[in-house]
Amino acid sequence: MKIEEERPPIDPEWLRDFEASLRRSLRDRLDYSFIHTYKPVLDDAPYRTFETMEEYRRWCRENLPAWLGYG
Amino acid sequence: MADRAFSYRQGELIAEEFRRHGVEYLFIGKSGAIFHGFPDTTQDADLFPEKSPENGRRIAAALRHLGFPVDARLESDLVAGKDFVQLRTGPFDLDLVFAPDGIETYGEARSRALMIDGRFPVASLDDIIRSKRATNRAKDRETLPRLEAFAAYLRSRPSGRDPSPQEPGQRP
Numbered sequence: 001m002k003i004e005e006e007r008p009p010i011d012p013e014w015l016r017d018f019e020a021s022l023r024r025s026l027r028d029r030l031d032y033s034f035i036h037t038y039k040p041v042l043d044d045a046p047y048r049t050f051e052t053m054e055e056y057r058r059w060c061r062e063n064l065p066a067w068l069g070y071g
Numbered sequence: 072m073a074d075r076a077f078s079y080r081q082g083e084l085i086a087e088e089f090r091r092h093g094v095e096y097l098f099i100g101k102s103g104a105i106f107h108g109f110p111d112t113t114q115d116a117d118l119f120p121e122k123s124p125e126n127g128r129r130i131a132a133a134l135r136h137l138g139f140p141v142d143a144r145l146e147s148d149l150v151a152g153k154d155f156v157q158l159r160t161g162p163f164d165l166d167l168v169f170a171p172d173g174i175e176t177y178g179e180a181r182s183r184a185l186m187i188d189g190r191f192p193v194a195s196l197d198d199i200i201r202s203k204r205a206t207n208r209a210k211d212r213e214t215l216p217r218l219e220a221f222a223a224y225l226r227s228r229p230s231g232r233d234p235s236p237q238e239p240g241q242r243p
Binding site for chain 1 (some may be wrong): 075076077079080082105106108109110111112113114115116140145148153154155156157158159160163164168170171172187188191195208209210213217219221223224
């Protein structure tokens, strides 16, 4: 299924961002797009594994601060 | 504290080790969208590996070579086929999403994926959007309008995607 929908014109500011991004090399895009910050709870265990995505989503809802946006 | 932000070099290391160990995987999520040229920021890299015992064993071996401490329980979970594995110790943060929302099978996603820069297998932008729509978290809802506009922008270009010579649109 292709995602093709009627869309309004692209916001001119977004368009400038998109064009500028494609002028940058992949190396620059990757080196400047990832920002590591400490995320409470989420970063407090060496690793976690979840049997199902539903289990993971439930864990996020019940354990992570809402402002992290995982709810 | 060392900088744990993901970088191009770390992407190269993943690509090299996963290729050497024969791991089947795709970059996905916002990190995958950034490979396509989407201008945004994110915190960690998301990988969509094929879920199979053999691929799980290969992932465990590749992760060890990358410097991730993979203990017996983690390896057992990778082989057993958990849907989601979140790694927070190692050279950088990594999420392994074996069953991303909105995508039926790894094989279907792989058939639509692109090999970017000749070495990075990345889920199609349509699959990344489809997955974010299905996941529907607050952070996905915030990203989607701009990501969908970016996909429309790429489609409006003559080549349909970034035509830069270092990024041939080969299939993985």
